[in-house]
Each structure stands twice: as C-alpha cells, then as structure tokens.
Amino acid sequence: MLRLAGGSINHGGGEGYVEFGSIGEPSSAGRTLGTFAGVFSPVTLSMFSALLFLRIGYLVGNAGLLTILVQFIIAYGILVFTVTSICAMCTNGAVEGGGAYFMISRTLGPEFGGSIGTLFFLANIVSSGLYIVGCVEGLVENFGPSGLLVGEGNSLLPDSPGWRFFYCTLLNILNLLVCLVGATLFAKTSVVIFAVVLICTSSSVISFFVQSPMNVTIPDENHFLHNMTGNGTMEPVYRMYTGLSMDTLVSNLYANYTRDYTNGVMVSFSSVFGVLFSGVTGIMAGANMSGELKDPGRSIPRGTLSAVGFTMLTYFVLSVLTAASCSRELLQNQYIFLMPINIWRPFITIGIITATASASLSNLIGSSRVLQALAKDNIFGKSCQSKVSSEAIGRILKIVSDLTWSSNPLAAVLVAWGLVQVILLIGSLNVIAQINSVLFLLSYVAMNLACLGLDLASAPNFRPSFKYFSWHTALIGVIGCVVMMFVINPIYALCSFILCILLILLLHVFSPAKSAEWGSISQALIFHQVRKYLLMLDSRKDHVxxxxxxxxxxxxxxxxxxxxxxxxxxxxxxxxxxxxxxxxxxxxxxxxxxxxxxxxxxxxxxxxxxxxxxxxxxxxxxxxxxxxxxxxxxxxxxxxxxxxxxxxxxxxxxxxxxxxxxxxxxxxxxxxxxxxxxxxxxxxxxxxxxxxxxxxxxxxxxxxxxxxxxxxxxxxxxxTWTHHAFWTNTSLKYIDVWPINFFNPSVEDPFTTTCLFLMQLACVINMKPRFKHFQLRVLLCDDMKHSQLRLEHLLTTLRIDAFVQLVPEWNDRVRAQWSVNVSDDYLASVNTMIRDVSGMTACTFVSLPELPPQPDSFISYLNKLTLLTDELPPAVLVYGINAVTSTAL
The missing domain is CATH 3.40.50.620 (HUPs)
Structure with a gap:
C-alpha cells in the first residue's frame, strides 16, 4: 500500500526493495559535487586524455582529414545517442552510486546489470591503464633519450620496456594515493587540471597561426626513417611543418595508411577508429561519480552533453589546423609533433601529463565505485557451487563494500589499482586502445538497450524529464555501437560478447541478487508481448x-x-x-x-x-x-x-x-x-x-x-504414489487404460468422446520423459478377435503407441453380474478384475461413468465410485465432453 511517512514514499515492498524517491528535500549526505566540478570537468578530461596531444597526428596522417572528420562524426554520433539514453535513465529516477552499473542493473535486472557492470568495471580499468601508458609515452618523448625538451644526449629518463613499466607503476601509485584520500579531492583538483589542459590546448591552436614553417625532428624510436651510422649513432631526420597552407590541406584530405612506427603494424581504417574512439570514451565519467553528485538527475545530462559538444568542437578545430599546416610525412612519423611547433614547448608536456594523468585517475575512481556497487549488491556471492567458495567470495565482497573511509571505498580502490597494474604489462598504447574501445562500446550497447527496452515496454513509470530521447535514438545507438565494435576488432568484440553471455548465465543461475526487488525490464517486455499475443489468440479459431x-x-x-x-x-x-x-x-x-x-x-x-x-x-x-x-x-x-x-x-x-x-x-x-x-x-x-x-x-x-x-x-x-518410486521400481511396467463405462457396459464402443479423451490423456502422460519407459496398455473387456483388431486400428489411426490386451475374465465371470442397478457385488468383482491385472501398473485411466440425472442418487453414485476404485494403483477417472483427437493432417 502506498503511504506517506515522514515525507517519504513507502511502497511496502518486501526485503530487498529499494525506494530512493522522497517528497522533501533530497538527502545530501556525502554529496558535495556540482555539475561543473563533478561532471563537466571529469568528462572533458577523460575525453581529451591521450588523444588530444599524442594521437591527432596519427589520426590525420593516416586517415586523412575527410576520413577522420567522418570518424569523429560517427564516434560522436554514437556517443550522443548513448548520452541521450544516459540522460533519459538518470532523469527517470534517483541515481545512486555505481553510475552505469546502477542504472543498467536497476533496469535490465541483476543478470544483465551484473555482467555489463563487470565489463564496464574492466573497461574503466583498461582505460586507466591506457591513459597511464599515454602519460609515460609523453614523458619519455620529452625527457628520455633524444627528448624534445632536454635535447640530444641530455636524457633525464632512461628508456626501455622495463623502465616504462616502472614509470607507469609510479604514476599508478600516485593515482592510488589520490584515490585513497577521496574523490572530493580529485573533483576539486579536476577544475584546476581542466583549466591547465584548456590553456595548453589554446596554446596549440594559437601556435598554428603564429609559428613560421620549420623542420621537425623525427624521434629515434622511428626505425623506418632513421639509419644507423658507422659509429652506432642515429642520423637526425626531419620532416616539414609548413604553417597554414592550402596546398598542405589538400595533400592531407585523403587517406594514406602506413605502418605504425611504434609497433610496426600496418594501420587501417579500423585501427585508426579504435584509437580515436578510445580517446572519447569518457562520457560516463560523470555518471560514475553519481554517488558524490548533489543532483545527479540534473548534473549528469547537462554536464555530459556540454562536455561532448566542447570536446567535439576542440577535436574538429585541431584536426583541420593540423591537416592545413603539417606535411603527411611529419604526421605519420612524429606523433608528438605539437610540441616542437608550440610557442612554448613545455605547454604540451604539461598538457600531456595533466590530461592523461587526470583521465587515468578519473577511470580508477570510476572503476572503484562500480566495484563497490557490485559488492554491495552481492552479485557474485554464490557464483561457486562449493559452499565454502561461495562463503569466501561473500566475505570478500562484504569487505570490498564495507571497508570505507569518509564514504571512500578503500578496498575497492585497492582492487582496482591492482588490476590496472596488470593492464600496464601490455605496454602498447594502441593495443590497449582497441580493447578499451570494445569494452566501452559494449557498455554503451547495454545502456541503449536498457532504454530501448523501457520505451518499447511502454511502462507508465518510464517518463524521463529529458525530452530528447526516443526509441529511435536508442536503437541507432545499439546498432552503431555493435557495428563499430566489430569494425575496431572482430576478435575482441566476439570475445567480449561471449564473456558477457557467460557472465549472464553465471549470474542467472547462482547470483543471490537475482531475487532483489529492483524490477527487471524483462518482466515489462514479457507483459507487453504476452498481452499482444493473447489478444491475437482467438478461441473461435480453435481446432481439434x-x-x-x-x-x-x-x-x-x-x-x-x-x-x-x-x-x-x-x-x-x-x-x-x-x-x-x-x-x-x-x-x-x-x-x-x-x-x-x-x-x-x-x-x-x-x-x-x-x-x-x-x-x-x-x-x-x-x-x-x-x-x-x-x-x-x-x-x-x-x-x-x-x-x-x-x-x-x-x-x-x-x-x-x-x-x-x-x-x-x-x-x-x-x-x-x-x-x-x-x-x-x-x-x-x-x-x-x-x-x-x-x-x-x-x-x-x-x-x-x-x-x-x-x-x-x-x-x-x-x-500412495511417489514419482521417485515410479522411476526406480522395475516391477512397474504399464500405464493402463480401461475404455469402458463399468456402470453401463452395454455401451462398448471405444470411439466415444470419453474413451478417446481417456486414451489421449494416457498418451500425453506416456510422452513425458519420466513416463516414457512405461508401456501404454489398453485393456479390452472382450474376447472377440475382431474387437481387438478394430481397437488396434483405432490406435494406429490416432498415432497412439499402445498395445491391446484382452480381459477374458470380463465375459467369463464379471459381466454376468451386471444389472441396471449396478450392485455392490458387481462393482467388487470389477474392482477385483482390475486389481488382478494391475500388479505391474504404475497408473490407471478409467472411464468415469455418467452421473445420474437426479440429485437423490448422487450419494449412491459416489459410493459406487469408491467401491470401483478401492485399493487400485493411482487412478484417474475421466469424462470427456469435447473432441480431442484428429486423424487429419
């Protein structure tokens, strides 16, 4: 019953029901972040990340300006459609901590929500590792051997795979320390970091207009252009920065794919899009902070859409200016070209470090919040059949959810940090980028699918205050995300879908949260479809x-x-x-x-x-x-x-x-x-x-x-019947059918409606797997061969797999006792006859005699049925009204 108590809405739901709505002022305990600090800044920083300063040249140099603009339009189109779904979701009810996982699980149910939430958690882990690798790449390019800032022979940072992993670990530890202090500190600093990145980006834009043409040094790690001299040193190689030029713009309009000098792999449309999309996957950075936002329903739509529009405009401007001022050879062979052409080179170094470090930190914080939400819901608490293992997992999840300090999930942060450290072992930014893109796209598929399902289910309570959502936007988002997953990397996409399905099956079978009263979209969709098909089911069209x-x-x-x-x-x-x-x-x-x-x-x-x-x-x-x-x-x-x-x-x-x-x-x-x-x-x-x-x-x-x-x-x-004995008792062999009205045996026709219904039910039960090992036996109260042949022909015509057994005792002894009044002695003889042939019978189907027309005879009728069926095996007395069998095709 809906009642008002203390200004809150109480639905009287059972245990596990969670109602977040309130009539008074919403609780703001632990919620300190507004739209700009809590959503716009984290989303913008996540979408700039490594792409802004480290991979613009890679994109434009290989795909060409026209293709890269199309790819940005595709990527941002997918993002915008997904953002509309996010906005619809978070304006349709109170959003708690856990961001995307919370929204998906409370809509699609624990199985889908748990599996997608797990993959979204992994996506944030991979993304955090991606940005750390990008940050280290920028540091080494500036302060390593032949660093652009320190110059040839003045290396401050040694460079090798081992050293790079060491630098990544140090940055990851720094992120851990910030996370342990809390998300509020990050949110406060994110505004400052955003201002720094904005200044650095502005300096790059200004540099395109004020810098004169120059030769730009190609890094030593580019072995495709460098030749080793006799004394073991590299000869400097340069490529041209032309300044803004129409000729340069025209030469960079179309695609010209070559090998990636960092790993030697041939670049393609899909690999370029994978790197591009990995840089703009941060649209849920604000949603991940939903537990710290003062008003997530208002802040997430406004902040996310503003950040998407701002970053898209920035990328468009940088892409056009890059294509109009840098030779293709420079773009393909020097990914950090923005530094040597900048009016003050340290701007780019600062921009790389702040953008990538903040993005990695944002994803680490986001992943810890998702993990904490998964642990609170005890999604994987019974994922093992072993009771000991399940209890151990349950205790671990309880620690992850409960070990907090000032609302900061310490245990979840530590687990997320450890997994990021594993991702850092991959090393290659472009490889991590493709994995990252596929996982994020899958989470976007789920978000769009959740909103699509809500809209198609026509649930009255799905009425988001965000008005620009429709099922068309959600459907386009689903299709676009799935297609681009397979464009980026079919193997990764297929593996992610398989993993998602396995998680769904695992959670469906074992998850203790599956009984939680969150509400599942599957129930709304089933109701919608069942109602439609019930209306289509017409009793006037029934056929036998x-x-x-x-x-x-x-x-x-x-x-x-x-x-x-x-x-x-x-x-x-x-x-x-x-x-x-x-x-x-x-x-x-x-x-x-x-x-x-x-x-x-x-x-x-x-x-x-x-x-x-x-x-x-x-x-x-x-x-x-x-x-x-x-x-x-x-x-x-x-x-x-x-x-x-x-x-x-x-x-x-x-x-x-x-x-x-x-x-x-x-x-x-x-x-x-x-x-x-x-x-x-x-x-x-x-x-x-x-x-x-x-x-x-x-x-x-x-x-x-x-x-x-x-x-x-x-x-x-x-x-007296136990189905276990049914299966294990080898002495039971038959399901018996008696197609005769024992109260009026003069009507011996086995073609009556009751007899046909009797045989139909016996045939149906014999078709069930647990009754198939019994033989269907039709007992014929006759000793005439032609009656047996007639009944066998009927069974063949009706496709009933049964054999006919004559009961000669009927004609020899029992039938002679019958009279119109149906005496007790006659019924006792019939009962004895049935019991005599039922020693190996599991179940007996007997024709139910017609009821007497006068109520005065009802008690006598019931007593006679009792005499007829005393001490028989489990018996079903059957009376048929309508035809139930057909010989037609």
Missing amino acids: KFWRPQMLLMVSNPRSSAQLIYFVNQMKKSGLYVLGHVKAGQDFSEMSSDPTQDEYTHWLSLVDHLEVKAFVELTVARTVREGLHHLVRISGMGAMKPNTIVFGFYDSETPPDFLYASRSLYASPHYRQEGGGDSLFPLRAEGAEGKAVSPLEYVHMMNDVLRMRRNLCVCRHFN
Whole structure:
C-alpha cells in the first residue's frame, strides 16, 4: 500500500526493495559535487586524455582529414545517442552510486546489470591503464633519450620496456594515493587540471597561426626513417611543418595508411577508429561519480552533453589546423609533433601529463565505485557451487563494500589499482586502445538497450524529464555501437560478447541478487508481448488438431495434494495449468481485507518449491461449490481457459503431509507445522468432520463441471504414489487404460468422446520423459478377435503407441453380474478384475461413468465410485465432453 511517512514514499515492498524517491528535500549526505566540478570537468578530461596531444597526428596522417572528420562524426554520433539514453535513465529516477552499473542493473535486472557492470568495471580499468601508458609515452618523448625538451644526449629518463613499466607503476601509485584520500579531492583538483589542459590546448591552436614553417625532428624510436651510422649513432631526420597552407590541406584530405612506427603494424581504417574512439570514451565519467553528485538527475545530462559538444568542437578545430599546416610525412612519423611547433614547448608536456594523468585517475575512481556497487549488491556471492567458495567470495565482497573511509571505498580502490597494474604489462598504447574501445562500446550497447527496452515496454513509470530521447535514438545507438565494435576488432568484440553471455548465465543461475526487488525490464517486455499475443489468440479459431489439455486442479490443501499437483503438471503437455483454491465459509462483505492477498505469495512460493509450471487462482466464497464456479469461469485469460477440471477423490482418509514428512521428496523446513492454524496451509483433523464440502456437494460440483462443458478428471490414490518410486521400481511396467463405462457396459464402443479423451490423456502422460519407459496398455473387456483388431486400428489411426490386451475374465465371470442397478457385488468383482491385472501398473485411466440425472442418487453414485476404485494403483477417472483427437493432417 502506498503511504506517506515522514515525507517519504513507502511502497511496502518486501526485503530487498529499494525506494530512493522522497517528497522533501533530497538527502545530501556525502554529496558535495556540482555539475561543473563533478561532471563537466571529469568528462572533458577523460575525453581529451591521450588523444588530444599524442594521437591527432596519427589520426590525420593516416586517415586523412575527410576520413577522420567522418570518424569523429560517427564516434560522436554514437556517443550522443548513448548520452541521450544516459540522460533519459538518470532523469527517470534517483541515481545512486555505481553510475552505469546502477542504472543498467536497476533496469535490465541483476543478470544483465551484473555482467555489463563487470565489463564496464574492466573497461574503466583498461582505460586507466591506457591513459597511464599515454602519460609515460609523453614523458619519455620529452625527457628520455633524444627528448624534445632536454635535447640530444641530455636524457633525464632512461628508456626501455622495463623502465616504462616502472614509470607507469609510479604514476599508478600516485593515482592510488589520490584515490585513497577521496574523490572530493580529485573533483576539486579536476577544475584546476581542466583549466591547465584548456590553456595548453589554446596554446596549440594559437601556435598554428603564429609559428613560421620549420623542420621537425623525427624521434629515434622511428626505425623506418632513421639509419644507423658507422659509429652506432642515429642520423637526425626531419620532416616539414609548413604553417597554414592550402596546398598542405589538400595533400592531407585523403587517406594514406602506413605502418605504425611504434609497433610496426600496418594501420587501417579500423585501427585508426579504435584509437580515436578510445580517446572519447569518457562520457560516463560523470555518471560514475553519481554517488558524490548533489543532483545527479540534473548534473549528469547537462554536464555530459556540454562536455561532448566542447570536446567535439576542440577535436574538429585541431584536426583541420593540423591537416592545413603539417606535411603527411611529419604526421605519420612524429606523433608528438605539437610540441616542437608550440610557442612554448613545455605547454604540451604539461598538457600531456595533466590530461592523461587526470583521465587515468578519473577511470580508477570510476572503476572503484562500480566495484563497490557490485559488492554491495552481492552479485557474485554464490557464483561457486562449493559452499565454502561461495562463503569466501561473500566475505570478500562484504569487505570490498564495507571497508570505507569518509564514504571512500578503500578496498575497492585497492582492487582496482591492482588490476590496472596488470593492464600496464601490455605496454602498447594502441593495443590497449582497441580493447578499451570494445569494452566501452559494449557498455554503451547495454545502456541503449536498457532504454530501448523501457520505451518499447511502454511502462507508465518510464517518463524521463529529458525530452530528447526516443526509441529511435536508442536503437541507432545499439546498432552503431555493435557495428563499430566489430569494425575496431572482430576478435575482441566476439570475445567480449561471449564473456558477457557467460557472465549472464553465471549470474542467472547462482547470483543471490537475482531475487532483489529492483524490477527487471524483462518482466515489462514479457507483459507487453504476452498481452499482444493473447489478444491475437482467438478461441473461435480453435481446432481439434491443435488441442492441448488446459488443466484447472482444485486443491483443498497443498500439503496433502503435492503428489497430485506434480502428476497433473506432467499431464498438461505444455498447456495451461492452474491451481485453484477456495476459501470457503466466509462472507467477503464482512471482511476488512481480502484474505487471499496474504496467501497468494505463499502459493507462488509453493509452485517454485514443487517445480511445477502453474498459475495460481484463489477466491473467497460462501461454499466451495460457489467458488468452483468462480474459478472455472474466470481462470485463465482470453482463449487460454481451462478445458479440463481435475478433482481429488472424496474420502475420509487422514490427509498426509507431503511438505512435512521426512521421507517425502517435497518436504521443506519452510513448511514445517509449528502447530495451530497459524502455520502455512494447516491440515484438517482426521475423518470427514473438518471437510469444507459434503459428499452431496462434491457430486454436485462434478455435475456442475459437466454442465459448464468442461472435461472432468477425478484422481484417487495419488497419496500412495511417489514419482521417485515410479522411476526406480522395475516391477512397474504399464500405464493402463480401461475404455469402458463399468456402470453401463452395454455401451462398448471405444470411439466415444470419453474413451478417446481417456486414451489421449494416457498418451500425453506416456510422452513425458519420466513416463516414457512405461508401456501404454489398453485393456479390452472382450474376447472377440475382431474387437481387438478394430481397437488396434483405432490406435494406429490416432498415432497412439499402445498395445491391446484382452480381459477374458470380463465375459467369463464379471459381466454376468451386471444389472441396471449396478450392485455392490458387481462393482467388487470389477474392482477385483482390475486389481488382478494391475500388479505391474504404475497408473490407471478409467472411464468415469455418467452421473445420474437426479440429485437423490448422487450419494449412491459416489459410493459406487469408491467401491470401483478401492485399493487400485493411482487412478484417474475421466469424462470427456469435447473432441480431442484428429486423424487429419
């Protein structure tokens, strides 16, 4: 029930439900960041990163200006469509810590959210490593051998793969120290860092206009242009900076791919785009800080969109100026060309260090927040079948989520830092860039997919205040991201999808968070589709060829009916299955609330416990008979209505408790009776005194079912049946069918509707995997060969795999005792005959005799059914109303 308490909205959700909305002022505890410091600055710095100063020449020199502008448009198009999805998501509800993971998991559910969140966490880890490698590359290019700042022979930093890894480690440790202090410090310094990067970028733009043409030195590591001299030194090689020139611009318009001098690999359109896109993947840097933002719903859209527009304009300006002023040979062979042409060279060094270091720090902070959110949700708490391993993982996750200082996740930061250190072992910036791009694109796919699903599901509560989102933008974002993943690197893309699917399956099976009441988009989509198809399902178009049993099982108490519930589940053959229960003897007009509402969740839990595919329908009525009318008429929906009603047999036996008995396969501590009526599904006392229905009313109910034109099944002795014994008892071989009305054996035609329905149900149960090892046996009460041949022909025509067995005892002894009044002696003889041939029978299907026309005979009719079925194997008495078999194609 929705109620207002202390200014907050309480939905009365169960354990695990999280409601973040409030009517008063939102809590600002631990939230100190605004739009500029918390979103715009981190996003801008992440999108500038290594690309701004280290790879503009690589992009323009290989792809050409026109191609690179197209690639920027494609990349930013994907980003803009994804940003609209992010904006829609974060303006549709309160956003907590965890950023993209929080938004995706609360929309798509824990399985998708956990898997995508894990990959997004890894993407941030890879991205942090990427920017550290870029920062070290800039440092070595400036202060290493032949450094542009220190000059030839004045090396301040030794250069080798080992030394570079050492420098990366030092920077990673510096990031760790900042993270341990907290994100607030980074946010405060990010504004200063942004100002520094902006000054350095402005100096580059100004330099294009004021610098005269010059020769630029090619770095010594470029072995494609350098030749070794006789004394082991490198001869200086230069390439031309022309200044702004139309001829230079024209020469740089089109693509001319060559080898990357850092690794010797041939450059291509896809590799260029991979590097380009890796530099602009920081659009979620602001969303990652959602836990520290004062108003994430307002700050994330404004800050992210502003940063996207600003960085795109900057990249466009730098690309055009680069193409118009630098020869192609310079761009392809000197990636850090911006330094020698700058009006003050240290500007570029400062820009490289600040842009890359801040971007790596931003991603390290973001990854730690995502990891903390994953740990809080205990997503992987049961990812191992081993109980010991699961408990160990659970304890580790608890440490990761709980070990904090001033809202700073210390343990999560340490784990993220360690993984970044592993990424640094790769070394090559361009290789890391492709992995980074693919992982980020996959997280963007998930974000767009989440919003697309919400929009297509037409959920009334999906009404984001961000108005520029539609399902078209989300769909374009999904398609664009998937296509570009495979353009960048098909192998990485395929591996990431496979890993994502494996994580989804792992979380679906083992995650303890899958029962969390976050709400899953899958339920909304299923509802949307089911409603559509139910409207398309027309009962007027039903055809007997496609008939299937649609069962309504009337359950008095599930404790004593667990065996029967399971058996009917096997008999439904992919049809509708409804468990119906009537709370009788109560006048609803005198009740303060509906008692079925409290019981309904217990019934759903029972369905899960018994592992049956059934719906539950509960009703309140003065009598069980009245409740039966409710259930038969209103159960199901549209054309999916029960066509067969199943009763348990009426007797005075003490009801067993299959949910409590220690030897029962259905026993569970959850259903242990603690005594009294407060326990779940309390059993009646011994005898018939506690029954909610009398024998006369019971037969009236049978008659009502037939009057409502429904097939009827009455089941007896299933309290003696255990499906485990069914599979292991080798003495049981047959499922028996008796296509004869024992109350009126003069009608011996096996082609009656009841007999055909009888054989159809037996055939259906025999088709189930757990009943296939039984032989279907049709018992023919005749000794004439032509009757056997006729019945065998019928079975062949109906494609029923069964054999016919004659019962000569019928004609020899039993039939002679029959009279119109159906004496007890005759029924005892019939019962003996059935038992004599049922020694190896697992289940018996018997034709249910027609009910007497007068209610005065109902009690006698029930007594005769009792005599007929005493001490038989589990038996199903069947009466058919409608045709259920077809011989046509």
